[in-house]
Amino acid sequence: MAKLLLSIVFATTILLSASAKKSGDVKELQIGVKHKPETCSIQAHKGDRIKVHYRGSLTDGKVFDSSYERGDPIEFELGSGQVIKGWDQGLLGMCVGEKRKLKIPSKLGYGDQGSPPTIPGGATLIFEAELVAVNGEPSVGDSDL
Template identity: 50%
Template sequence: MKLSVLLTTLLGLNSLVSAQENNGSSDKELAIVVEYEVAECKYKTKNGDTVSVHYTGELEDGVVFDSSLPRQRPIQFTLGSGQVIKGWEEGLLDMCVGEKRKLIIPPHLAYGKRGAGGVIPPDATLIFYTELVEIENIPKDEL
């Protein structure tokens, strides 16, 4: 009898875990891969910093949908102000000037069910290759 109760409990837990795993992309987390780390970093980005970032954005199939590189002009925004998608807000924190990161952003931290501009489909996971170019108003000796 005890074995039967234990087995039923374990099967119930297994079903619960499986249901959570198959609950769609909203359960996925942001993945951050540091592709280049600077040797010495005295200042890391935080909310409120105005940053300049070079980036290339891709869909999971490798199709590039946007890049600052051909324009030779990084995007500039204030971290934590809601100017960019949540995946960027989270993925670019604690970053050093010169550092390069690959961000794999699930739909709920990107454009979700609505997609964007006819280029990014609904529920798309996005991949961004980023490089922090500058943090404004930080003395050079603190970088």
């Protein structure tokens, strides 16, 4: 009886610690708009070539990558699978100059394998993203017109 009770306490402790460790994890993509320009003259659609500044972190706050620190936004074709699925989905419809916070579940990120050594398997990813340009067109406020 004592062994059974000890086993139950041990199993409960393991489950609670695993649950606490994963408390910031999400099951579905979450999109939060942090800033939207007054006018939205250019939006990102599937097949567009877009430039995005971003900061990626884990749920514990540890930053694993940042284009801001490099001073060089990433450029890719939206919806073509060049980036993780969470980006292809989470940046659709974004206006040039808009800023979003994406909480991306592992299934739309790097999955169970992660991206060692910086991103563990099963990790929820948090991105602060800013759409800089679509098909080479910056926001109206950024142009030299």
